[in-house]
Amino acid sequence: MDGGLSRSNSFTDSASTSSFLGKKYVCRCGLDAVLRTSLTYQNMGRRFWGCPKFEVGKVGKAGNACDFFHFLDGDEVIEGRARDLLLRLKDKQIRLEKEIQSYKEENENLMAEKAKLLQENADLMSENGKFLQENGDLKVQCEAFVKNIKGLEKKVKRSEKICVRALISCQIFCVVCIVCLLVSVFIGLHRLH
Ligand SMILES: [Zn+2]
Numbered sequence: 001m002d003g004g005l006s007r008s009n010s011f012t013d014s015a016s017t018s019s020f021l022g023k024k025y026v027c028r029c030g031l032d033a034v035l036r037t038s039l040t041y042q043n044m045g046r047r048f049w050g051c052p053k054f055e056v057g058k059v060g061k062a063g064n065a066c067d068f069f070h071f072l073d074g075d076e077v078i079e080g081r082a083r084d085l086l087l088r089l090k091d092k093q094i095r096l097e098k099e100i101q102s103y104k105e106e107n108e109n110l111m112a113e114k115a116k117l118l119q120e121n122a123d124l125m126s127e128n129g130k131f132l133q134e135n136g137d138l139k140v141q142c143e144a145f146v147k148n149i150k151g152l153e154k155k156v157k158r159s160e161k162i163c164v165r166a167l168i169s170c171q172i173f174c175v176v177c178i179v180c181l182l183v184s185v186f187i188g189l190h191r192l193h
Contacts, residue, residue, distance in 0.1 A: 048071045
């Protein structure tokens with residue numbers, strides 16, 4: 001590395017491919033290098049050719065980028081208040097990107113939770129459908145039982161009527177028998193006299 005550019009501190013704006021300025025650099029990965037702008041304290045504002053795999057906004061050896069870079073000739077380092085402002089903006093952007101990342105993760109978690117709840121809801125709906133089916137079957141069985149009971153009640157009433165008639169017939173028969181017996185006894189006694 002030259003010029004004090006440290007990858008861990010490098011921060012860049014949008015990249016341009018090397019063909020943009022009519023030059024052609026190839027990084028250690030064998031890819032066309034891209035032109036970026038350094039936002040480090042030492043090299044603020046200087047443009048350099050770097051690996052296209054480097055992920056903008058990520059500090060450290062993010063991704064699989066190689067450490068190739070080559071400063072573009074003619075760029076001067078920005079100093080003074082402009083540098084301070086750019087550094088503050090850089091920090092702010094990093095902070096915002098971290099926030100975005102955390103929101104993304106939160107969103108993913110919420111989506112996963114939503115999918116779980118939807119699945120649970122689908123299971124409950126299916127269970128509910130099963131219960132409704134069982135309820136329908138039980139209703140049909142209940143109606144059949146009620147019909148049977150009504151039939152049996154009719155039979156019982158018919159049997160009761162038959163029993164009452166038989167009882168009355170028996171009573172009449174008994175009365176007739178007693179009368180006959182009394183008449184026979186009376187006739188027998190009359191003959192003896
Ligand atoms: Zn590379």
